[in-house]
Amino acid sequence: MTALPETTAKSLGLVIDLDTCVGCHACVTACKGWNDQGYGVPLSDADPYGDASGVFLNRVHSYQVATPDAAPQIVNFPRSCLHCADAPCVTVCPTGASYKRAEDGIVLVNEDACIGCGLCAWACPYGAREMDPAAGVMKKCTLCVDRIYNTELPEEDREPACVRTCPTGARHFGDLADPDSDVSRLVAARGGVDLMPGMGTRPVNKYLPPRKKGAVAAAPLAPFLDVPATGVAGFLDRLLRRL
Amino acid sequence: MHPAPSVIVFTVLSGLGFGFLAFLALGQPAVAGATAFLVWGAGYGLAVAGLLASTFHLGNPQRALLAFTQWRTSWLSREAWASVAALLTLAPVALADIFGWPLRWVFAIPGAALAVLTVLCTAMIYSQIRAVPRWHHWTTPAVFAGFAATGGAILACQPLAPALAVALSFLLWTAYRLGDAQFARAGQTLGTATGLAGQIAVFEWPHTGDTWLLREMIHTVGRRHADRLRVVAILGAGLVPAAILLVLPGITATALAAAVHLLGALAARWLFFAEAEHVVGLYYGRR
Numbered sequence: 001m002t003a004l005p006e007t008t009a010k011s012l013g014l015v016i017d018l019d020t021c022v023g024c025h026a027c028v029t030a031c032k033g034w035n036d037q038g039y040g041v042p043l044s045d046a047d048p049y050g051d052a053s054g055v056f057l058n059r060v061h062s063y064q065v066a067t068p069d070a071a072p073q074i075v076n077f078p079r080s081c082l083h084c085a086d087a088p089c090v091t092v093c094p095t096g097a098s099y100k101r102a103e104d105g106i107v108l109v110n111e112d113a114c115i116g117c118g119l120c121a122w123a124c125p126y127g128a129r130e131m132d133p134a135a136g137v138m139k140k141c142t143l144c145v146d147r148i149y150n151t152e153l154p155e156e157d158r159e160p161a162c163v164r165t166c167p168t169g170a171r172h173f174g175d176l177a178d179p180d181s182d183v184s185r186l187v188a189a190r191g192g193v194d195l196m197p198g199m200g201t202r203p204v205n206k207y208l209p210p211r212k213k214g215a216v217a218a219a220p221l222a223p224f225l226d227v228p229a230t231g232v233a234g235f236l237d238r239l240l241r242r243l
Numbered sequence: 244m245h246p247a248p249s250v251i252v253f254t255v256l257s258g259l260g261f262g263f264l265a266f267l268a269l270g271q272p273a274v275a276g277a278t279a280f281l282v283w284g285a286g287y288g289l290a291v292a293g294l295l296a297s298t299f300h301l302g303n304p305q306r307a308l309l310a311f312t313q314w315r316t317s318w319l320s321r322e323a324w325a326s327v328a329a330l331l332t333l334a335p336v337a338l339a340d341i342f343g344w345p346l347r348w349v350f351a352i353p354g355a356a357l358a359v360l361t362v363l364c365t366a367m368i369y370s371q372i373r374a375v376p377r378w379h380h381w382t383t384p385a386v387f388a389g390f391a392a393t394g395g396a397i398l399a400c401q402p403l404a405p406a407l408a409v410a411l412s413f414l415l416w417t418a419y420r421l422g423d424a425q426f427a428r429a430g431q432t433l434g435t436a437t438g439l440a441g442q443i444a445v446f447e448w449p450h451t452g453d454t455w456l457l458r459e460m461i462h463t464v465g466r467r468h469a470d471r472l473r474v475v476a477i478l479g480a481g482l483v484p485a486a487i488l489l490v491l492p493g494i495t496a497t498a499l500a501a502a503v504h505l506l507g508a509l510a511a512r513w514l515f516f517a518e519a520e521h522v523v524g525l526y527y528g529r530r
Contacts (some may be wrong), residue, residue: 002313018439028449052452059449061526063433067441074446077437080527088373094319095309113309116302118459119319122244125374125431127456127523136302193438196522198430199373205437 002093004086008105011177012143013083013204014163015186019211020170023062023076027162027171031058031080031141034161038146040111055130057081057141058162063155071216078171080162081128082195082203083107089120089129089140098138105177105204106145111137117151125199148173176204244375245462246516249299254365255508257293258387260286261329261358268336268355271399279340287330287337287505294326318371322364323449349432352482362391369515376429377519382418386515389406389414390480397484397501405485408504412481415511419473426520436525445528460521461529469518472510479507 035057036042045054058080067074083100087107090098097113098120100106109120116136121129129140144160147153157164163171174183183206186192192206229237264286267274274282298304313320313326333354339347366387369378389411396404433443484500484507492497520530 002316025449047452052450053454054452055455056450061445061449062447063437063439064444064446065439065441075437075439077439077526079449091316092319092368092371092413094311094313094317095306096313097309113306114303115306116308117300117310117319119368119460120303121456122521123372123374125522127460127521127526131455131459133302133455195438196431196435198435199522207437209440218501 002090002096002098003100004090004100004190008085008101008177009103010104010175011083011085011204012174013105013176013183013206014080014143014160015172015174015176015183015189015192015206015208016078017170017208018075019190019208020168021060021078022075022168022170023060023074024167025060026165026167027078028056028058028060030161030165032056034144035139035142038144039111039142041132041135041137043139044132046133055132055139057128057130057139065210067196069215070213073210073213075210078162079106079126080205081143082126082201082205083141083143085202085204086200088097088123088125088199088201090153092119092123094119104175106143107140108142108145109138111135111138114138125196125201126203135144143173170241176206194228244516244519245459246513246522247300249296250510251516253293253297254387255293255390255505255512256296257326257365258362258391259394259398259505259508260289260291260293261361262393263330263389263398264290264333264359264395265355265397266395266401267340267480268333268351268358270351271401274340276341278336283337283340284419289329290326298401313379318364318367322361322368325357325361326362326511329354329361335339335364343389359388359391362387373429375519376425376431376522377422378515379429380418380421380425382414382421386411386511390511393481393484394501394504394508395414397488397497397504400497404500405488408481408485408488408500410481412477412485415473415477415480419450422518429522431522431525431527433525436522456523457527461524461527463516463529466517469514472514476507476511476514477501480511481507483507 009041032043043055061077063075063077065075083105087100090100095113095115097110114137120138129138132139148158159173163173172183174181176183187206190208192208194203255287267286269497298307310320310323314324330352335350336347336354338344338481363384366384373379393407398409484504487500524530
């Protein structure tokens with residue numbers, strides 16, 4: 001049923017630390033690796049050794065950010081499904097294939113009921129859903145639903161593949177409805193934010209903004225950069241200024 | 244957004260068909276016998292051809308019947324129900340006209356109402372989407388209804404047709420004017436999209452190749468001729484057909500006006516998709 005649940009017992013989701021992410025794309029690779037053989041149809045690649053257009057559930061953008069009181073920096077920005085509380089992708093679905101689970105808040109696609117109309121992807125402001133052109137069904141982050149409850153796996157592996165693989169610990173997984181969970185405390189401590197709050201989606205996933213780095217110290221060689229020219233060079237300098 | 248031919252044909256033809264069927268149901272014009280068979284057949288043909296075209300862009304059209312299940316929440320599902328209900332309710336009206344059967348009046352008004360409802364449901368599929376600010380506006384259902392009313396009136400040889408056509412052109416012009424400001428009014432920027440403060444610029448995309456997302460939602464090709472196409476749409480959809488209907492006589496005027504109107508409708512609907520900017524484009528520094 002594509003009606004959203006009134007409340008969910010848990011709100012499982014990710015907290016992504018933009019201060020720590022180094023943009024290595026390991027999460028992208030791990031996600032593709034796991035979900036190629038896990039839940040639903042594999043993530044197809046078209047022309048993998050040429051134009052390399054394929055389906056991914058997680059993408060890492062890079063932005064350059066300049067603030068007046070700090071050095072300019074590159075911020076790497078992983079983008080995937082935010083498992084929104086008011087997920088617009090769920091309510092638009094005509095077949096009931098798109099749904100949000102009442103027990104843990106994960107937004108999933110029942111691929112056997114998906115007609116591939118693409119309307120859910122249009123409704124998502126974050127571009128979190130991608131159509132699989134080979135299977136004609138919609139693919140999205142499952143929060144590795146086939147890992148997190150999988151008792152066949154060692155306990156440390158029962159978290160999403162992207163979180164498990166992240167070499168810098170920039171990705172955190174947990175219940176964001178529980179104010180005492182590690183992820184909720186992290187969000188509170190670091191001032192985690194919602195993406196596009198104006199879209200009314202109430203995302204579960206939170207992003208931790210880069211820490212303030214402080215003002216740039218003057219470079220030690222800076223005083224020597226402006227060398228006054230003397231003698232013949234000084235004469236030429238003055239002459240050239242007048243031309 | 245990607246202007247898929249199947250979706251353009253679907254919205255244009257089904258809108259025109261249901262508009263025409265609504266006029267026929269109201270007995271404008273009153274038809275009987277073989278004439279009734281031909282005009283009702285044309286109306287049904289347009290509406291059904293449009294609905295069939297909509298299935299061509301589905302990844303798994305064999306499951307299309309499932310689209311009837313979620314009418315409580317989904318406008319696409321409601322549109323499926325409304326279209327089938329309209330076509331079924333109008334059938335006794337058509338048969339009454341063709342064979343002179345009774346009880347025409349019982350089904351006529353509900354049938355016409357359902358035809359109008361179908362067009363509005365089609366419009367709401369697009370208008371409900373907040374992530375496309377240009378569509379998320381009252382002008383979307385107004386323009387869809389305007390096209391159905393004008394196209395239907397032209398085909399049904401209504402004296403009201405020239406006035407409706409002029410009103411449609413004005414409505415289109417209004418939709419373009421207001422639509423251009425909608426993205427900015429939605430207030431989404433790269434800053435709100437990433438939660439970052441300061442001056443932000445796109446440094447690198449996540450991928451070197453093409454993606455479905457770029458092709459579908461960040462479709463920027465073909466906007467070069469947008470200004471000229473807007474003129475074609477405004478003139479073709481309303482002003483030129485109105486002039487033809489007022490100057491030329493009889494069936495020639497109807498045929499010519501309908502052809503020009505259809506051309507204008509196709510141009511307008513192509514622009515409706517091609518000019519619609521999705522907020523996901525912000526992540527890519529493109530709209």
